[in-house]
Amino acid sequence: MRQADEAEFHDFVVARWPRLVRTAYLLTGDRHHAEDLAQSALTQVYQGWGRVRAAEHPDAYVHRILVRCNAGRFRKRRVSEVLTESPAESADGGLPDAGEQVEQRRALVAALQDLPRKQRAIVVLRFWSDLSERDTADAVGCSVGTVKSQTHRALARLREHPALAGAEAGHVA
DSSP: OOHHHHHHHHHHHHHHHHHHHHHHHHHHSOHHHHHHHHHHHHHHHHHTHHHHHHSSSHHHHHHHHHHHHHHHHTTSOOOOOOOOOOOOOOTTSSSOOHHHHHHHHHHHHHHHHTSOHHHHHHHIIIIISOOOHHHHHHHHTSOHHHHHHHHHHHHHHHHHOGGGTTOOTTTOO
16 A cells, blocks of 8 residues: 555544444444454455545445444354343433433443344444435445334334333433
């Protein structure tokens, strides 16, 4: 790779690293797995940097690689985690304190982990990575209609999930 390409790739990685790790965390539920997943995806991005850079939507291209790397992770044996039940509501009925927000986020991540891989990937890419339906479809490798229907099903499952029972709209961070 030329020195100019190296510098461009470095700038790309620096600009997108936090978002990629955040997306990977929502896909994996574990900070260490998320960093490993982001590094694996960026290794593939580096190898195909010319194609990625030339893509119409390079972020969607990278997210597709991230989702595929995550799917490959399931070929290995995985130990499931058991999380505690959701926290009690705040005493004053107002906004939850930082500790409650952390617990609510953990509950949300636990609920995401119970979704099928494709639904989880679609929800994470649409709502946390803020990709359009088209970019999400490209990243996951499906049609826009599938993104819409899987989003609908995933959100319905999340609304019914025991870890999120009682969570008020807007209170899950």
